Amino acid sequence: MARFVAHGSLRLDAVVPEAMNEEALKVLADGVCGVPYGTPVAEAFPEGSFSRRLVELDRVAGALRSLVGPDPLIDHHHVHIREPEGGTAQPLHGDAIIDVRPDAFDVQLMYYPQEVTLEMGGTLSVPGSHLRRTNETDTGRYQNLRGQTRLVCPAGTVVIVHHGIWHGGRRNDSAVKRYMYKIRFNPTVRQVRLWNTGDLADPAVAEELRTRFPWYENAAGRLEYHNRVRLWRALTGDDSFDLDHWVTRVTNRPNRVSRSHA
Ligand SMILES: [Fe+2]
Numbered sequence: 542m543a544r545f546v547a548h549g550s551l552r553l554d555a556v557v558p559e560a561m562n563e564e565a566l567k568v569l570a571d572g573v574c575g576v577p578y579g580t581p582v583a584e585a586f587p588e589g590s591f592s593r594r595l596v597e598l599d600r601v602a603g604a605l606r607s608l609v610g611p612d613p614l615i616d617h618h619h620v621h622i623r624e625p626e627g628g629t630a631q632p633l634h635g636d637a638i639i640d641v642r643p644d645a646f647d648v649q650l651m652y653y654p655q656e657v658t659l660e661m662g663g664t665l666s667v668p669g670s671h672l673r674r675t676n677e678t679d680t681g682r683y684q685n686l687r688g689q690t691r692l693v694c695p696a697g698t699v700v701i702v703h704h705g706i707w708h709g710g711r712r713n714d715s716a717v718k719r720y721m722y723k724i725r726f727n728p729t730v731r732q733v734r735l736w737n738t739g740d741l742a743d744p745a746v747a748e749e750l751r752t753r754f755p756w757y758e759n760a761a762g763r764l765e766y767h768n769r770v771r772l773w774r775a776l777t778g779d780d781s782f783d784l785d786h787w788v789t790r791v792t793n794r795p796n797r798v799s800r801s802h803a
Pocket of ligand 1: 634635636708
């Protein structure tokens with residue numbers, strides 16, 4: 542969880558079995574029916590359907606349970622297809638400047654049924670960017686950022702991202718049609734200690750939260766640490782957690798009146 546809070550994503554390589562990946566190419570080529578905003582998973586994806594079996598795979602279900610809790614709602618889902626030698630690169634963007642919730646977040650699941658090579662134009666994203674709220678494509682003028690990743694992965698990979706991560710679809714420069722299936726989930730419970738928290742006090746947790754990314758400049762990088770601490774406090778319910786006193790300093794608003802002025 543600390544790694545997700547620092548990176549803004551969780552990658553599960555080849556977590557979907559081969560037979561399901563083969564099936565997915567047919568299912569996704571046929572397209573998926575739209576789901577009204579806020580539909581419970583069980584209603585949106587009937588028992589036995591491909592989508593239901595995908596989100597119920599042990600590791601996928603475990604990750605979703607840890608991040609958004611039980612009974613999340615489907616915000617929307619969509620099959621993204623890039624034709625061979627097709628498409629144009631999307632400008633780098635964050636999806637929602639209006640979403641400034643400090644204590645809740647949606648996640649987007651991205652499933653890749655095929656092996657994605659560099660030429661196939663796997664999703665570009667910027668690790669550690671999810672808590673830096675920007676206005677949609679205002680970041681589009683950045684052609685490349687240090688530390689950005691262009692997804693290259695084995696078949697059956699699932700990536701779950703914080704909805705705020707800066708990302709962009711890429712052009713497909715290969716001769717292979719590329720499929721990606723996206724599902725966005727809304728939580729229905731407070732996102733507090735939803736995962737196995739037995740090791741919360743382990744120093745490795747704070748170390749993970751201190752992860753630095755190459756695009757951070759020294760002073761502005763502090764904003765990411767500050768935002769991570771605030772999210773970590775919300776997720777753990779521990780208002781004393783801090784990294785180098787950054788949040789403690791800026792939340793210090795004493796009420797006591799000095800006697801010399803009283
Ligand atoms: Fe987007």
